[in-house]
Amino acid sequence: MSVHAPGPRYVLGVDIGTTSVKVLLLEAKSQAVVESQTRETGAELSSPEGEQAREQDVGQIVSALHCCVTALPRERLCRVARIGVSGQMHGVVLWNEEGCKWQETEAGFTFQPGKTSHLVTWQDGRCYHAFLASLPQPDSHLALASGFGCATIFWYTRNRHQFLQNFTAAGTIQDYVVAALCGLRKPLMSAQNAASWGYFNTRCGTWNLRILTESGFPTRLLPDIMESGSVAGMTFREWCGVPKGTEVGVALGDLQCSVYSCMANKTDAVLNISTSAQLCFALPPDFQPPDCPNTTSSIAYFPYLDRTYLAVAATLNGGNVLSCFVSMLKQWMQEFGLDVPDCTIYSQAITSALSVTHTELVVEATVFGERHLPGRLGCITNISPSSLSLGHVTRALCHGVVHNLHSMLPGQRLAESGVRRIVGSGSALARNPVLKQELEKIFTLPIVYREMADSAVGVAMVMLDRV
Template structure:
């Protein structure tokens, strides 16, 4: 039996899985990395070495019986973020991730006027331009990449960073048609092109696992390691069985809604303004993706408010599990009301200045149940409204994942109401790590053939 390892470096945790030849998960691990650094307001920075270490520790913890038979390694991680490295691939900045808000709307407008690129705050290209303009670019910088690109380089002992199109497009300054950096835009900003990583096709082998990395992980040296893929596309690989007829909805701390376009589609036909984007997808396809800045954290906001108000009244609030359970019960019992909640509490990528709002309040309808119901519907309506008109047609189901959906039935019923489709929960976990493993396995086994989609199946060892 041959096995494949998948590793994911997420926003709050590192995770790893091992899958067998059928794509079933046989072992898994996840652990919080606690790598976020204290930074100025609006800045989101993470200790890169701590992130790498957490990922390695997660993979190392997997059972020896499976690790000894691993024949391929796939890697994924949080998209959009950027880390700058010196000529030895040591970090000279923290990871500045997708949550970063240092790029003001005015700065982004200036970028668009200068380059024609419609970038958003938190995107690697915008962050790089900001560092350049404010003279914060370290003089020792020689290259750049995502945190998962850096992990791949560590595993294979690479001298250079490479990046696949799924991550390159998430930075901006990337042409979808040619799958190359937009060098004219980059040079207009006086950014040296050599700083940007070389772009390789999804599923490319970057190198082989070094003896040092193999000894740490408890695996054999020489195992092929594949180019890292963005976590959005990795999750889709793991969760969609018939992508042409399904909507993928993920709701955890953040959230995303994704639709894989039919093969041969012209991505220009699906552009719907600034609320969504077209992303490369393995197999030469594309996906339409929208990602509210305040996904599952919008639902957590209500629990935070209820907890805070009880404490201010001198009362002892229930534990979080009990509190969420009660919010789900009250929201499910609530009837139709005029209450409407727009949950853009952190702004949105197309409008960072936007804020949440509540409408339709009268003297009797601002109950906790009505508020929970209105918030759940508002979260789902925010997802739906971000997608271009027509892109959701001909879809037959919503495949849902993420802890916020798994643990809150009120959010599930709200999604069914807003989309008018049945929700099919993913029967698994660590979808991004599993998708990275599937891509590595499928590429190794079916190189040159169309990539397969496989519903994540949970088969755990005891």
């Protein structure tokens, strides 16, 4: 690791999530997190494509990133020797040669989006089932789904073809940040993020170029592929106090980085409940995924590091289900002329649920459907007058979130695969003791919680350990 200034050396870890940005400084020698900042992006946008579209303002995301970085001590930023960037998988942002404009501020040089599209996130639903069925079959073990980068670009190709002519490059939001920091004319993408886009063969590490070209896909937009954990380049100028020439890793997936931050043993399974939720465990080094996707399977095999794989049950229903519940309650109260803050509603719901140890109410918490069961939505059964209190409904909702995960990857399957304990992490799990109680009821394996387990920590550790 090169040294730009005397004193302790640091790795800057960046995670660009669905709703917030987090940055931290990891001290190289002790591997301790010494500084951390988090900002909500407030980047959600309405889209002319309708209710199913999920888009975000790239400028808002970049602004939140700069707020976080500039809030870190400048005397430590000047000692950063490496930068690791992770972020929300599957989504896509498009840009061209003017996609980034640098400017000098009191905090140093920062960049602002130039000619970029909105970020179409992993939550996007415009690629409905019939549209996906009309696309060519990928040469990949991973099934295609709405919100995947290649599916979204196909949608633009067929519905707004002229729109794509404005751009020369595409990537995830984290790929865009790395390209901006390194001054890359053509973006680089890790196998982790490429696999999350679709039409990528993880065995040979290449895009399905023939299939895509024959189907009219604009392959000129696709990033070049790099091995996960490698260096994409160096900062081509000083950034918010971080020195010019600092190594920047190729962007990684937030799931894999979250796992890396807290999987102390290969016999650990990692459960993350944030906006969505994932339960996963590491597969043996000789594991190879099947040739074709199993669209009805609840388990997918995602590339990890060193060409190994994670077995992943990735549900679309996590903390977002609870947020939806809070929004519903807030709307009801507004209709009665009351304006109660979201945090107050959430806190009272959890408090009420803690007083209820058991409920007969059953909530199937698949409000946002599932990729392997696209037609499945939420359902409430076994309703009785005694189970309609706020505590009963909140308890049943938390149980439903955990039960859905267990149905996708049962505890017995984990044990049979050699898993000895579950490591729980994620913002929704950390702030919700009811979720923890339901988790411990449903899964019989020992469970430990890691408050510091997150993607920003994980990507910093990857840059420290593996480059």
